[in-house]
Amino acid sequence: MTEPQTPEAKDIQTSGGNYNEQIGKHYIHAETVHIYETTCNPSDPSKNNGKVTASQKQLAFAIAGSFDEVDHAKLKVILALLQKNSGDATIEIIRVEEGSIKIILNGSDEGLERIKQLFESGEITEVLGTLIKYVDLKELDKKSCLIRDIVQNGVECQNLSNTDLQGANLSRADLSDADLKSANLSRADLSDANLSGADLSSADLSSAYLNNVNLNGADLQGANLSGADLSDSNLSNANLNRVKLSDANLSGANLNNVNLSDANLSGADLNNANLSNANLSRINLRNAIINSSTIVNSKWRLVWEVVTQGAKGRNLSGTDLSDANLSGADLSDANLSDANLSDANLSNANLSRINLRNAIINSSTIVNSKWRLVWEVVTQGAKGRNLSGTDLSDANLSGADLSDANLSDANLSDANLSNANLSRINLRNAIINSSTIVNSKWRLVWEVVTQGAKGRNLSGTDLSDANLSALT
Known part of the structure; x- marks a missing residue:
């Protein structure tokens, strides 16, 4: 030899x-x-x-x-x-x-x-x-023959949808415009390969090695790229809608003009990546890694900060958070007055004592019914509304119009009712604790209607506009 x-x-x-x-x-x-x-x-x-x-x-x-x-x-x-x-x-x-x-x-x-x-x-x-x-x-075997044929001759006229290429070495292969829908490419080596214009929708590319790959204009909608190495890859103009990229390595990747709407990038490495003009609507950026060299719109850098670092007590008044995925974020005590939360996802977020006055919330905003109610109360008022038995614990209701409202048996523990209009409010058997912020006049009214005032000295007390009906 x-x-x-x-x-x-x-x-x-x-x-x-x-x-x-x-x-x-x-x-x-x-x-x-x-x-x-x-x-x-x-x-x-x-x-x-x-x-x-x-x-x-x-x-x-x-x-x-x-x-x-x-x-x-x-x-x-x-x-x-x-x-x-x-x-x-x-x-x-x-x-x-x-x-x-x-x-x-x-x-x-x-x-x-x-x-x-x-x-x-x-x-x-x-x-x-x-x-x-x-x-x-x-x-x-048949699989090895196919892999070698792809590497040597490309994929012209071949339909590789649903094909098992798990663990295949396709490094430097020409797969441009290939039909790889739903193909299994998990743990495959596609480094330096040309996948421009390829259809990889719903494909399994989990833990695949895609360093320096060309995916310009590729369709990866619904694909699984969790744990994949896409460092220094070119994904410009690609469709990554609903793609799974959790814990993926995207450092140095070109994601210019990419559609990443509804994608999961939790734990992904985005150091030095270029996300200019990318569609990041409802993207999950929890625990993603972003540095000062990552090119990303200031709105989405803020979203990343909120979901990764939390925003407890932060002033976000007037901020545009539309289409933001804020699920699980700590927004307790934050000020989101006048913020735009249309189409945002606030599921499982901590909204304790959050200020939602005049925030923009629409029917597509995902938020717990309790906090949607709080938003309605502080933004639209609740004059004469029946809120009996409602859970409003930890709610920031400061300045809200609750006149003539029925809050009997409502839970107001740890709520903030400062400067709220409580004229003729029904507080019978409502739950109010030492941490509930409420004017002393209305705390007294609550005590009177809930505990009674038999034999109590209320001389000189201001009980104007108080609802003391059915007092025994």
Whole structure:
């Protein structure tokens, strides 16, 4: 066998920093491991017209563990070792599968045979500190053939919707305008691939490696990209409506003019990302990572601050929070008077003592019925309204018109009724505690109608406009 030409080397590092590993008799250090890009030597008889003649076989080996234990950088370390020891720089990982960790290789016949011999002779007995469970050299299976065909020839005229490409190595493949609807690409390596204009709607790309990929204009509506690495990728003009990007790496990504409405980016890394002109309506940014270099509209930077850091006691009066996903946010004691909350999501938010006076809330605003009522009371008034038995605890009702209203048996504990108009209000058996903020006149009225005033000295007391009906 003619020795392959040694190509230019590239150093690597793992996601966790420097990587050191004893593999069989060899010691691997990530900063010095060389990852070889396959090149062609025209004088090599194992190549045809400048192209490597790949084997029609595949070599599979398995080690104990799970997918989560082998990241992209560690696979590169394994590949570098196998290329070096086989003397074949054309050896490539076709795909990685579950069932322990199953790694499937392709390359020249000689290279695959050499690796099989290394495993079977005991020269290489383990990888990543884990014993090799088995080695199997056989004809390329249908999935491996498809992966190799895609990498070598692209996908012109192929319908790959619903196709199983889990763990496939499609690095640098031309998948432009490909039909990959609902395809399984979880944990696939798509680094440097061209997916511009591709249809990836509802596809599973969870934990996929998409570094530096071109997704310009791609349709990813409803796709699952949770845990995926999209660092430095180009997603400009893509449709990411309802996409799952929780814990994804989007650092340095170009998201210009992207539709991210209703997308979940909780825990995503957006450091240095470009989100200019992006549609972020109802996007979930809880615990996302954003730095000063992240390009994002000031409105959405504020939304991120609110859901990630909280806004307890913050003055957000007059702020535009329309279409904002504020679910679960701490807005207690915040001032949102005159704020625009149309189409916003306030589900499970802490709205204790929030000021909602004159805020804009519409039928599409998602908010607990209790707080929608509070908003109605402080914005529209509740003159003569029947609020008997209503839970208004922790409500900020300051300045509200509650004249002639029926609040009998209502819960007003910890509520703020300062400067509210309580003329002729019915407070019989309402719950008021020491933390309820209410004028002393109306606290007295409450005591009288709820506890009675038999024998009590109320000489000189102001009980004007008080509702003392049915007093015993």
